[in-house]
Amino acid sequence: MTAPRLPALVAQARAETPLGPIVLAATSHGLAGLWFDGQAHHPGPLAAPEDATQPFIAQALAELGAYWRDGRTRFRTPIDAHGTPFQQRVWHALRGIAPGRTTTYGTLAAALGHPSAARAVAAAVGRNPLAIVVPCHRVVGRDGALTGYAGGLGRKRTLLALEAAAEAA
Template identity: 60%
Template structure:
């Protein structure tokens, strides 16, 4: 599923220790946060660049600064576009505490959809708000690191950061 470009109304580039991100917002909140070259990146957005004063994009930048600084994160309003199932999965990801991991199968069971681990995995991979909706905290049943749209090296770095070993 490709996100409709019209969902996004404004964008900003945000520098992070793991590379720059493009942040996008909708009328209701943060709608996207992608690393350059990330799988499922929507490509160039046909919306204006923020002048640095937008409160949602400023809150996203502050949340990322807190995250990478090891401080508590206050999330901006989130508005990821997706199917009802995808939004349910992304909401479940928000319940995985920093420094903890969940398996695809375990997450599917928690959602009452034990047979939907593959569909859940696809929804996790389509998460449009990297880091702040923590899809990097989902691992294989054996605990093995599996795919991450931003790249496995970034996933490893994010998990190390959360475990205090960055």
């Protein structure tokens, strides 16, 4: 499966996080990407000017700062992630998983009306272009095992632990 073409980007920015550097990208309609360096499906160099003050990027950076302080943060930054209609449905469903909670690929597939499509859901989850903001890290294997994460299982483990600690507090 090939990655969808990126939309016309108006800005990008690099930022440091506790889990390593990230790149954020925005269109005129919302945040289009947030990738860790070295992440699977990273689009590579982006054709957009560096501008951390672009409104969608600035909002996402502020919300990320709050997230690192308190893993209960829900992201409100408008998003403009481009993918297939099925990927869009999966990514929308991911945004409904509350911080500190997890679900399985099968449960997500059933909620989308495709109970036998767990593998297709997993593929769409893996192509999520908005790490953390669209919380694909909250999806686990049917036995609760930490499976695939484009940013690496160590990051997935850390994100889930941050959220669990915030929920317990």
